[in-house]
Amino acid sequence: MSLLRYESQVRPPLVEGEKNYHQVTEDICRPVETRPTKAWWIGFIISVAFLAFGILSVTVEVIYGTGQWNLNKTVGWGWDITNFVWWIGIGHAGTLISAILLLFRQGWRTGVNRAAEAMTIFAVICAGQFPIWHMGRVWNAFFVLPYPNTRGPLWVNFNSPLLWDVFAISTYFTVSLLFWYSGLLPDLATLRDRAKKKWRKVFYGAAAFGWTGSTKHWQRHEALSLVLAGLSTPLVLSVHTIVSFDFATSVVPGWHTTIFPPYFVAGAIFSGFAMVQTLLVVTRKVLGLEEYITIEHIDVMNKVIVLTGSIVGIAYLTELFMAWYSVVPYENFAFFQNRLNLNSPYGWSYWIMMGCNVLSPQIFWIKKMRRSLELTFFMSVLINIGMWFERFVIIVTSVYRDYLPSAWSTYYRPTIWEVGFYLGTFGLFFTCYFLFSKFFPVIALAEIKHILKKNGAAYKKKMDELEHESVDEFGQKHGHDHGA
Amino acid sequence: MKLITKKLNTMAVKKFVTGNFYDEALLFPAVKKVRRAGYKIHDVYTPFPIHGLDKEMGLRDTSLHTEGFIYGITGTATAVGFITWALTIDWRLNFGGKPFFSLPAWIPITFELTVLFASVGMVLTFCYLCQLAPFVRKDHFNLKSTDDTFVMALECTDKTNEAEALSYLTSLGATEVQVQYKETEWWLGRYDKDTKRFEKKAEAAVH
Numbered sequence: 001m002s003l004l005r006y007e008s009q010v011r012p013p014l015v016e017g018e019k020n021y022h023q024v025t026e027d028i029c030r031p032v033e034t035r036p037t038k039a040w041w042i043g044f045i046i047s048v049a050f051l052a053f054g055i056l057s058v059t060v061e062v063i064y065g066t067g068q069w070n071l072n073k074t075v076g077w078g079w080d081i082t083n084f085v086w087w088i089g090i091g092h093a094g095t096l097i098s099a100i101l102l103l104f105r106q107g108w109r110t111g112v113n114r115a116a117e118a119m120t121i122f123a124v125i126c127a128g129q130f131p132i133w134h135m136g137r138v139w140n141a142f143f144v145l146p147y148p149n150t151r152g153p154l155w156v157n158f159n160s161p162l163l164w165d166v167f168a169i170s171t172y173f174t175v176s177l178l179f180w181y182s183g184l185l186p187d188l189a190t191l192r193d194r195a196k197k198k199w200r201k202v203f204y205g206a207a208a209f210g211w212t213g214s215t216k217h218w219q220r221h222e223a224l225s226l227v228l229a230g231l232s233t234p235l236v237l238s239v240h241t242i243v244s245f246d247f248a249t250s251v252v253p254g255w256h257t258t259i260f261p262p263y264f265v266a267g268a269i270f271s272g273f274a275m276v277q278t279l280l281v282v283t284r285k286v287l288g289l290e291e292y293i294t295i296e297h298i299d300v301m302n303k304v305i306v307l308t309g310s311i312v313g314i315a316y317l318t319e320l321f322m323a324w325y326s327v328v329p330y331e332n333f334a335f336f337q338n339r340l341n342l343n344s345p346y347g348w349s350y351w352i353m354m355g356c357n358v359l360s361p362q363i364f365w366i367k368k369m370r371r372s373l374e375l376t377f378f379m380s381v382l383i384n385i386g387m388w389f390e391r392f393v394i395i396v397t398s399v400y401r402d403y404l405p406s407a408w409s410t411y412y413r414p415t416i417w418e419v420g421f422y423l424g425t426f427g428l429f430f431t432c433y434f435l436f437s438k439f440f441p442v443i444a445l446a447e448i449k450h451i452l453k454k455n456g457a458a459y460k461k462k463m464d465e466l467e468h469e470s471v472d473e474f475g476q477k478h479g480h481d482h483g484a
Numbered sequence: 485m486k487l488i489t490k491k492l493n494t495m496a497v498k499k500f501v502t503g504n505f506y507d508e509a510l511l512f513p514a515v516k517k518v519r520r521a522g523y524k525i526h527d528v529y530t531p532f533p534i535h536g537l538d539k540e541m542g543l544r545d546t547s548l549h550t551e552g553f554i555y556g557i558t559g560t561a562t563a564v565g566f567i568t569w570a571l572t573i574d575w576r577l578n579f580g581g582k583p584f585f586s587l588p589a590w591i592p593i594t595f596e597l598t599v600l601f602a603s604v605g606m607v608l609t610f611c612y613l614c615q616l617a618p619f620v621r622k623d624h625f626n627l628k629s630t631d632d633t634f635v636m637a638l639e640c641t642d643k644t645n646e647a648e649a650l651s652y653l654t655s656l657g658a659t660e661v662q663v664q665y666k667e668t669e670w671w672l673g674r675y676d677k678d679t680k681r682f683e684k685k686a687e688a689a690v691h
Contacts, residue, residue, distance in 0.1 A: 021531060021632035146570070155570040159579055164592040171596040175603045182607055185616070186630065190531070193627035198676045205675025209611065210620035213629050216543055217614045218533040223548045224610045231556075231599045242592050446532040453508075 013457040014108055016291040021449050025190060028441045028448070031287040032191060036438055039286060047430035054424010057417040058133055066136045068417045074402045075412040080130045082391040083422050086271070087127035088169065088243055089264075089387060092236055093272025094120025095176055098183075099232035102225070107455050108300055110447040111293050115283060116276045117180040118440070122432040123275070124173045126425040131165070133421070161245035168242040175235060179228045182221070185211045187445040240268040247394065254334035254398030257322065263315035270308035270357070271387035273301050277380035279433065281373055283442060292443050295371050302370040305383065309361035312390075316358060330403070338397040345411055346397045349389050356386020497667050499640040500526055501649040502625050503658025504633045508534060510657035511634050515540045517656055518638065523649060526639040529629035548613070552606040559601025563594040621673030623666045
């Protein structure tokens with residue numbers, strides 16, 4: 001049978017338990033079709049409370065101006081842009097998993113891609129809030145768009161990395177949303193066709209766009225997914241590259257380096273995977289999806305974490321080396337006085353970054369550690385703390401001591417409204433995630449069914465006999481029987 | 485309104501013989517034999533994409549890739565053309581004595597617009613080709629076809645012998661074979677209601 005592509009027995013199954021197609025549907029639709037649990041309500045209410053506090057913080061900032069934040073003479077970018085870069089970095093894992101791993105034919109992505117893509121979209125929404133509200137006169141935010149205006153028309157500066165950011169992030173958001181939703185259509189159709197209640201039939205009926213599962217439609221759907229994956233792959237790399245240009249094209253010591261694009265992209269994947277781990281370790285448990293998001297998935301993602309964490313580590317060391325080797329006194333001062341020196345005002349933040357991002361993930365070289373859920377959860381939170389500090393270090397320690405010592409800022413610490421805004425985006429992120437996990441299937445149903453006969457535990461057994469065949473025999477038997 | 489009226493006029497209910505398959509291993513040879521026997525396969529509905537089934541059914545490859553490419557280069561041309569016009573013709577701004585036509589600095593936006601145009605264009609084309617949109621209602625042969633069932637629908641023409649088609653499908657491994665009258669076009673409607681506004685008209689057309 002042509003569908004049974006040969007896969008080695010050495011690879012563990014991606015779907016555990018003896019499942020058939022119908023059971024897969026049942027398992028993945030169950031959390032959507034049952035009433036939300038108490039844990040869900042508690043989590044949801046906490047998220048909404050955080051969101052409400054965020055809205056309050058932003059309202060205060062809009063009414064009284066950005067003076068409500070403690071940004072000062074030299075630290076013009078503080079928590080806001082730190083949070084922006086942090087969220088946008090987190091928003092990289094979803095597209096990486098769904099696009100790059102699709103091109104690399106990594107079957108394990110099917111278990112985690114839908115939730116990771118959703119996470120991407122919510123993270124990008126959160127990220128977008130910071131530069132928008134940082135504008136102060138937010139009602140003029142549309143000035144960043146190139147539209148014919150009465151000021152000349154004076155066009156936006158297309159040579160500026162800040163404008164590139166506008167295009168990069170809005171494109172990234174749009175494409176991620178389209179990719180995610182076009183993948184969701186068949187799964188929403190499944191929910192629609194199973195619906196018993198009226199509102200479900202109406203809601204999922206409208207949301208599924210009238211999907212039927214026609215072979216011709218599937219053929220187009222496959223083509224669409226593949227091309228969108230091909231487009232998203234360079235896109236996801238370009239987005240954080242452009243974010244890094246915001247810094248790299250300036251002449252501020254500590255920012256003005258050519259290493260930034262790859263360093264930022266690796267860091268983005270690193271923190272994004274950490275956030276995926278944080279969410280999925282909890283989601284699989286709460287929704288009872290352990291057979292679909294297996295320890296194997298957690299293990300593989302931890303391997304990506306140790307790889308990208310080490311790349312980030314090399315980038316940190318390269319920066320230090322270049323600061324020394326360049327013999328530029330300003331670079332030297334930024335790295336060895338403002339950052340590496342533990343006795344400098346912000347030296348502590350540099351060492352938190354080093355500890356969380358470079359040293360601690362090395363524990364994942366050990367297989368047993370990669371497969372421990374508790375440790376994975378702990379590490380995923382630790383890594384995201386580290387990655388937040390990376391952005392804080394890059395932004396604040398580069399600018400708080402200017403070329404003129406007379407302009408050196410006082411110690412920058414955020415106000416309650418700056419912190420509140422950040423907490424508010426957590427509220428926004430988790431509110432969206434809770435709603436997503438309640439109303440949409442968190443695992444790509446059709447894609448799991450697609451790999452079930454190749455990677456499912458029940459079908460892996462049948463592979464045993466193939467495993468014992470010689471290559472010649474296998475070829476004789478299965479090489480020329482397309483469709484037979 | 486005119487569009488909807490036109491739509492209703494083109495709708496037509498047709499007669500089909502359908503059968504359910506639960507295993508791809510039966511489906512593939514069945515498709516081959518049914519086609520060889522001269523039946524017209526209306527469609528096969530599956531819960532997930534089955535590679536090779538489109539070829540087996542004799543469907544030609546999709547043109548979506550080509551269209552995506554066209555949208556992409558449209559985006560590239562739009563970005564380069566617009567930025568060139570804005571910064572070198574419409575309003576020249578001197579940025580530190582750099583050339584007005586500074587193409588390398590426009591690469592990021594050009595790239596982003598290429599991707600944006602290609603993606604949005606392709607998704608819209610996909611929706612148009614498959615006739616997918618919010619609130620679009622279609623007639624389904626079997627609701628299980630989004631769960632675990634592969635549903636084959638053969639279109640009945642004047643020459644088709646229904647009884648023969650039914651037994652032939654059964655002999656190929658299909659279960660629950662039956663004759664169904666289904667609307668092949670879409671209409672705007674809700675999934676909690678089965679009524680079609682053109683129902684009476686459609687029935688008249690059949691009889």
